[in-house]
Structures are given as C-alpha cells and as structure tokens.
Amino acid sequence: MKINKKVALSETGFVFDAGTGDSYSINPIGVEIIEYVKQNLTKEEIKKKLADKYDVSAPELEKSLDDYFSALKTFNILDNE
C-alpha cells in the first residue's frame, strides 16, 4: 500500500490532493492509520497495532479497516495497486 504521491496530509487531518484539487478531513484514527501506511506497515501489522491500542473486536476492526482502505482508494488517497 502506498499513499498517492500528490497527496499531502497535515497533522490536523486535512488531506489535499494536488492532482485533483480535492480536499478531505480525516479523524485522528484515520490519520494514525495513514501514518502507519507511510511507515510501510502491512495491513496485518496495522491491524495488530490498532487492536493493541483500542478496545475493538476483531471482526469490527477488520470490517472498519477494509471500509477505510476502500474509501482511501476510491478517493485516490491510496494508490490502487
């Protein structure tokens, strides 16, 4: 997984796609996940980090993460590979 090169993410969760001019607001957990992606963590590693840190069931985490990655791909924040 790779973040689109043209996407800039600020600490506040504001995302700007310089290629399209689109901008988005992402909540703190969303920002945290993107930071993990930037560190080249795999989906499994990200899942483990989040499971250790937050009180969430495994199925809920799995579904939420899939939904989130799917949204990031839809909006071209994450490169489609």
Added chain:
Amino acid sequence: MVKRNLTVATTGLNNIDNPGPGIPFIRGVLDSQEFNTKIIGLAYENLEPGIYMHDLVNKTYHIPYPTAGSDVLLKRIEYINNIEKIDVLVPNFDAELYTFMKASADLEDIGIKTFLPTVEQYEERHKSNLPDFGDKYGVKVPKSKTIFSENEIESTMKDFRYPVFIKGKFYDATIAYNPEQARANVRKISAKWGFPIIIQENIAGTEVNVVALGDGEGTTVGAVAMRKLYITDKGKAWAGITLADENLIELTDKIISQTKWRGGMELELIKTPENEYYLIEINPRLPAWVYLSVGAGQNLPEALVKLALGENVKPFDKYEVGKLFIRYSYDLITDINEFEKLSLYAEL
C-alpha cells in the same frame, strides 16, 4: 531597480458576475517590479465597473463595438493614442479580437504594440472548428457539429446521445437532456448571439483548465493548471485551485508547440475517470481567472506585455500548487458626476 514607465491600454473592464479578464490582467501588470504602468481602460458600456476603479485604471475611453468595423475603431484608438501615447494594447474579449488582429499592423504604425494570435490560429481553434483542430494536432475532442438554423436540430441530434451541450459561437453554453430542452436552448442562445450554434457531445469527467502564454514560435512561456471549486449559474469559476498535473501541462506544451500559439490562451478540458483529456474549448486570450497565475508565481499578464514590447521572456518552469482564488462582489460607490462625464464626453 528603477521601474520603466509604460502605458498599457486594455479592454474587459466588466468585472461583473461573468467577468471580463481586464481587471485581473491589470492587477498582474501593476504587480510588475519592472514597470511603472499607466493603465488606459477601453470600455464599451458606461457601467463596466473597472471604469470607476481609479486605483487600477487611470483613465477610460469609450470605444465603438466591433460591429462598427476596424476603421471606426482605429480612428478612435488613434484619437486616444494622440493623448495617451499607448505602448501596448491588450484586447480581452473573444468577440473583439478579430477586429484588433486585423488592425494590428495599423496599430503598430502609430506606435502601439499588440501580441495577438494570428488570424489562422484564431480561426482554427473556434468551437465550430474543434473537430478539425483535434484531428490536425492529435488532441482528443468531443464530437461536435455546427448548425446554422433551428431546422437542423432534429437531423443533427440523430448523431448524438443526450445530454448534449449547446454552445454559442463566442459565448454561452447550456446542457440539454432532451429534444425539448435542445430546441429551447438553441433558441435562447441564437436569440442572444445568433448562429452558428455548436452541438457538442457531453464527456463525463471533471473540468480542468489551463491558462497559458505562447511566444508565437512554439514555446510555452507559462502555463498554470486549475480546477474550478465553485461554479456560478453562468458556468463561471467563482473559486478555483492550482493543480499539479504534469499531463495537462504536457498537453498544453504540445498544443502551443504545434500551433505556435501567439499570445494568451485558456484551455478548457474534461479529465475522464480513465485520466484521458478531452479539449472542449480554446479561448484565444487570457481568462478572467488569470490573476491566479500571478498568485501562483507566473505573472503571465506582465510576460504578455514584455512579449508585445519585443523583449525576451524566460519561460516559467514551475508554479505553486494549492493556490486558491475566491472571487467576491464589492459595492463600489461613485458619484453621478463620473457617470455624467463618461456619458457626455466618452472618457473618464
């Protein structure tokens, strides 16, 4: 640096909800660190707001509509030039460009420089000639057909699927979702601008725009890509943002190098979800959002003036991405005396 004195005359002072490029062009020229510029406004109507913006426009003169012909226009410009000694004249309306292009040699004879597209460049990029333009230069364009009367609508529409765009030769574009709307829109636009009218295929995607300047020899002096963020009911940008889109700039370079475009231009394109670009329009002058290019680091109005003066301009190679422009309306208060002077003496 000591600034050089310069007198620049320009049109397009109609800074209204469908603004002309005059005021943003002037702001760019006045931002120049090289020129100390006196701005002469050339206006068609008494209520063009720029006429009354005395901090931007030093003096304004009425000029005749293009329909009056080159001779009448030239006489008026000669009169103005005798008083103002104009160095550079920059027309900003599509509909007047032809007249100014035709008069450019005569203007040069009286010491006024212009930097305009050639008649051939101007003609071949017309909306009605876009399919040929696309073929000639290898640029994707939407299918379009030109009609010259209302009777042609039905037969022409057999080749299209709704929705379609209905466009006037110079101005106005509306979308029609069915035959009734197509007929109504053709009537509406032809009543205002006459025929021909262009029927154009609707390409699904995002509209992106480029403001660019060609040196007339195939070099792109500058180019800035923008996406409209807020569009008025007239389809005009009320806000926009500069984009990092190398493909778009490459396409602009290709068009300018092949056509050897001379002067300012605006490319209107649709970027499809498959990242293909369809050229929907080329406007043969700087657009009303040109001041965004200045804000993003490319003072194209100043560069245009320098090209007109015959000076070498080093092409810009970058601009700031993520620069926004947001238009606003502003109530300018003036006195009836000003309006009176302009009405009676055709100058202010």
